[in-house]
Amino acid sequence: MTTTNYFEAVYNIVRQIPSGKVTTYGAIAETIGGKGGARMVGWALNSSRLLHEYIPAHRVVNRSGLLTGRRHFAGNSMEELLRAEGVLVENNRVVDFEKHFWHPKQVMNIFERFEIVTQ
């Protein structure tokens, strides 16, 4: 079904991606559980189109920064959205991908640092 915990876990992470940042299928799959489920992330994003809520799926690219999900977006919106957020796209590929990369576990690190700072 489209409302399983696995799918929701993917959506929760994708929703936390800051504007102007991108992440990878593998990073999301690794955070949820096991790094073998990279394909499932794409499957979940495919189903996210059917949801009423907004999922910034355009911020999810493959490991090399390639916009493999571009053909699943209507028209060229994926590239347009990324450019609007300050992410340059060239030949269906994110320019300076490593510079814009955002790892889901980075949220955990931020919270840990915050605790350290407040102590």
Place this chain on the structure above:
DNA sequence: TGGATGACCGCGA
């Protein structure tokens, strides 16, 4: 119940 599928990843030739 089992085979097919998928917006991927990593390694070997």
Place this chain on the structure above:
DNA sequence: TTCGCGGCCATCC
């Protein structure tokens, strides 16, 4: 360096 292939795992038919 580029290309091909097998593995991964939840969901669908």
